[in-house]
Amino acid sequence: MNIGVLGAGQLGRMLALAGYPLANRFTFLDTTGHPSAGIGDVMVYTDQHHLADFLAKVDLVTYEFEHLPVALVQAIEEVRPVYPSSEAIRVCQNRAEEKALFDRLGIPTPAYRLVESAEELEAAARELGAPVVAKSVTEGYDGKGQAVLRDPADAADAWRAIGHPRLIVEAFVDFVREVSIIAVRGRDGEVVFYPMAENQHVDGILRYSLAPMPDLDDSVQQTADDYIRALLDELDYVGVLTLELFQGADGSLLANEMAPRVHNSGHWTMDGAVTSQFENHLRAIQGLPLGDTAARMPTCMVNVIGQEGDPAAILAIADAHLHRYDKSERTGRKLGHVNLVANSHGELLSKVRTCAALLPESPEPRFSFE
Numbered sequence: 001m002n003i004g005v006l007g008a009g010q011l012g013r014m015l016a017l018a019g020y021p022l023a024n025r026f027t028f029l030d031t032t033g034h035p036s037a038g039i040g041d042v043m044v045y046t047d048q049h050h051l052a053d054f055l056a057k058v059d060l061v062t063y064e065f066e067h068l069p070v071a072l073v074q075a076i077e078e079v080r081p082v083y084p085s086s087e088a089i090r091v092c093q094n095r096a097e098e099k100a101l102f103d104r105l106g107i108p109t110p111a112y113r114l115v116e117s118a119e120e121l122e123a124a125a126r127e128l129g130a131p132v133v134a135k136s137v138t139e140g141y142d143g144k145g146q147a148v149l150r151d152p153a154d155a156a157d158a159w160r161a162i163g164h165p166r167l168i169v170e171a172f173v174d175f176v177r178e179v180s181i182i183a184v185r186g187r188d189g190e191v192v193f194y195p196m197a198e199n200q201h202v203d204g205i206l207r208y209s210l211a212p213m214p215d216l217d218d219s220v221q222q223t224a225d226d227y228i229r230a231l232l233d234e235l236d237y238v239g240v241l242t243l244e245l246f247q248g249a250d251g252s253l254l255a256n257e258m259a260p261r262v263h264n265s266g267h268w269t270m271d272g273a274v275t276s277q278f279e280n281h282l283r284a285i286q287g288l289p290l291g292d293t294a295a296r297m298p299t300c301m302v303n304v305i306g307q308e309g310d311p312a313a314i315l316a317i318a319d320a321h322l323h324r325y326d327k328s329e330r331t332g333r334k335l336g337h338v339n340l341v342a343n344s345h346g347e348l349l350s351k352v353r354t355c356a357a358l359l360p361e362s363p364e365p366r367f368s369f370e
């Protein structure tokens with residue numbers, strides 16, 4: 001089976017690494033001009049001619065990046081199966097569409113408004129009550145295209161700073177922790193769920209993901225499972241879907257956003273779960289049985305951002321698994337991650353601190369259950 005992947009970043013690279021044992025071959029279609037190093041067979045998409053060559057090589061198509069022209073994915077869908085579908089991309093690449101779907105399915109979200117001018121932004125901040133978070137409806141990632149307004153009077157500056165014609169404005173959520181749920185739906189409609197992860201973001205970028213959480217109530221996992229199942233079924237989805245949520249002091253969940261792909265908050269599954277999110281995505285899109293999603297042991301993913309630190313010292317930590325993306329160092333850039341596995345959450349936290357100390361500019365790890 002030759003799998004075509006739209007996008008050619010580290011997520012695609014890790015998909016391929018999970019697919020080689022299944023005898024999968026991969027061809028990547030890069031639309032950015034910056035494919036990941038060492039990823040394998042990459043074609044750069046510039047015109048229809050390149051697209052035809054790509055399609056001639058592949059049996060089915062998936063993606064690792066959702067900021068793609070929907071028309072391109074729809075055109076591909078005419079000639080090859082695409083999993084997840086172009087409809088999933090259309091909804092997930094647009095925060096307004098995404099929130100409308102959450103509303104329709106009864107999945108609670110922060111209060112929000114859509115605005116198309118600085119004046120409307122200011123009015124929305126007044127109505128919702130500052131602080132609020134303004135986000136471009138499309139193209140944002142890693143906290144880019146966002147601004148926090150402490151006061152409605154910040155609207156003009158925020159509007160200018162974001163520089164986008166349409167924004168979503170959300171009430172600022174006073175969460176106890178950020179969490180995510182990752183689920184996989186097969187071609188036959190079977191769904192499996194990973195244990196939820198606690199995610200620590202700093203300046204909009206994920207730094208740490210830990211799963212399973214030692215203090216998570218079964219009913220909260222069940223609620224998250226119900227939310228993501230509703231999304232998967234509604235979209236007739238095939239593959240891995242991720243839903244980011246905020247958890248309040250009373251345990252309640254508010255949906256933040258979703259990603260129609262394997263996700264940074266699921267990298268812990270590579271070493272901490274029976275089947276990784278990457279393998280399960282490949283199983284799903286090929287119509288193979290889905291793998292067990294159980295966590296083997298408490299696991300924490302530490303992102304390597306900006307600088308590589310000392311890889312040898314990191315590898316000296318017991319049960320540390322270093323995944324480097326073969327990228328050059330640059331401020332704020334995701335260069336790799338470390339999965340730390342331990343017998344207990346206490347031991348895990350001590351490994352996380354040891355690892356963070358080896359990574360320059362790592363923020364202090366903080367988990368809600370400490």
Ligand SMILES: Nc1ncnc2c1ncn2[C@@H]1O[C@H](COP(=O)(O)OP(=O)(O)O)[C@@H](O)[C@H]1O
Nearest residue numbers: 110133140141142143144170171172173201204
């Ligand atoms: N309504 C909100 N209230 C509080 N914090 C928020 C809110 N929206 C986003 N954030 C913070 O900003 C981060 C990035 O926002 P998100 O909507 O997930 O965009 P991105 O696509 O960049 O990941 C979140 O993980 C969270 O830490």
Ligand SMILES: [Mg+2]
Nearest residue numbers: 142244256257
């Ligand atoms: Mg996010």
